[in-house]
Amino acid sequence: MSSRSTSGDLVTSLRALLAELAPGDRLPTSRELTQRYRVGPGTVSRAIAALAAEGAVVSRPGSGTYVAHRPARATDRLPDTSWQAVALAGRAFDLTAVSAAEYGTTPAAAAESDMAGAEAVHPLPEGAIAMAGGYPHPALQPVKALGAALARAARRPDAWHRAPTSGLAPLRAVFARLAGGEVSADDVLISAGGQSALSMLFRAIAAPGGPVLVESPAYPGALAAARAAGLRPVPVPMDGEGLRPDLLADAFAMTGARLLYCQPTFHNPTGTVLAPGRRAQIVDVARAAGAFLVEDDCGRHLGHSRQVPPPLVAEDRDGTVIHLTSLTKPASPSLRIGAVVARGPVMRRLRGLRFVDELFVARPLQEAAVELVGTSAWERHLRELSAALRERCAVLADALAREVPEWRLTAFPSGGLHLWVELPRGVHDAVTADTARAYGVAVSAGGRYFPAEPSGAYLRLGFAAAAGAAELVEGARRLGAAAREGS
Structure with missing residues (x-):
């Protein structure tokens, strides 16, 4: 029997075991499971990982594996999707x-x-700072x-x-x-x-x-x-x-x-x-x-x-x-x-x-x-990513306030990879973005984010694609120089 089918059988057996336990109950140890079901440690590990991916169990390193909370289901009425027949009219599919x-x-x-023009970033010259990218820097991956x-x-x-x-x-x-x-x-x-x-x-x-x-x-x-x-x-x-x-x-x-x-x-x-x-x-x-x-x-x-x-x-x-x-x-x-x-x-x-x-x-x-x-590595990564983005966001916002105080941060975001900055009246976003690029900083002109006429001149400044906090501070300094040239 293959290891995949063996772990699948164990998953089925463990689901039956979970049905007898209450949320928060601790499962037997890996050694106890190998002895009870007569399988190898690798099979137990794969089965626990599969159940964790389903949300059926929660693994706590150094403590053990526990039955996850089972959310209650609403039973007041059955879902009704019949309205979709009208909404889909005129879009027939063969x-x-x-x-x-x-x-x-x-x-x-x-x-x-x-x-x-959606999220693609043109190749930057040597030494340029990326504030236009839509993905975190490799160091954050x-x-x-x-x-x-x-x-x-x-x-x-x-x-x-x-x-x-x-x-x-x-x-x-x-x-x-x-x-x-x-x-x-x-x-x-x-x-x-x-x-x-x-x-x-x-x-x-x-x-x-x-x-x-x-x-x-x-x-x-x-x-x-x-x-x-x-x-x-x-x-x-x-x-x-x-x-x-x-x-x-x-x-x-x-x-x-x-x-x-x-x-x-x-x-x-x-x-x-x-x-x-x-x-x-x-x-x-x-x-x-x-x-x-x-x-x-x-x-x-x-x-x-x-x-x-x-x-x-x-x-x-x-x-x-x-x-x-x-x-x-x-x-x-x-x-x-x-x-x-x-x-x-x-x-x-x-x-x-x-x-x-x-x-x-x-x-x-x-x-x-x-x-x-x-894996626990994924949860750890998400915690570290959250902390890194929070720090980078604060660093860039502070640096912009010092270097270009005339630029208005529309809000201090609680998530995401970017700051949305409104430029002073009379300043053109595309011209500012071109000037910034000449100073070695890639930013996104705000005009392309509007489906019709924009409500003003904006820049989207990313804080995740740069190499680190020092590069963000230097990027803000260059943006200040670019802004002074354009004024």
């Missing part, structure tokens, strides 16, 4: 072609939307843990087999647990990162030429994906508490849109977190309009503390919210693993589109992701 692709009779077409996870995944006998279309069950269970609420693994579709999922969602839900409501400002990658799908982004203004529900209702009424894209947690570029009192309001407005709300939650692991509000999808039972998240930002640009949480007919449509686009996400990456998030 299920015949899907079936043919599933059985290999039709080649699958792979396409990637043009991401010009869990390189050793990633390498170890990939090595363990590669040793699995089925590592190079075809993956299920929806993704590996243990990985879907991980994302379901992160989403919370009543989300199950069956509600999860694994994607090749967040950007790929965005492209798929826009093409699947809205008809070409139709409107899609977006925050203003908004993540440029979403704007690019929407336009590549033939959609027309319509701005909905934000304030210091996030998207404005009153203006959102007006936008739905005026445009007839059936799709809203937003980032409620650590919004890119402003870092805003949607206020608690608005979170349910936003979902209610979308539900009343018979529309989908795409919740881009790819910044969830980028909080500067571990206190992060739950996703909107956790409280949604009728399929209004389509949740999008990813491991790419907190881990590595090349760990292209994300997930879409959806319920009802829209999930069946997304699975169908997966056959047309790419069939499935590469299994070795999925296996490596399962290995990574099931």
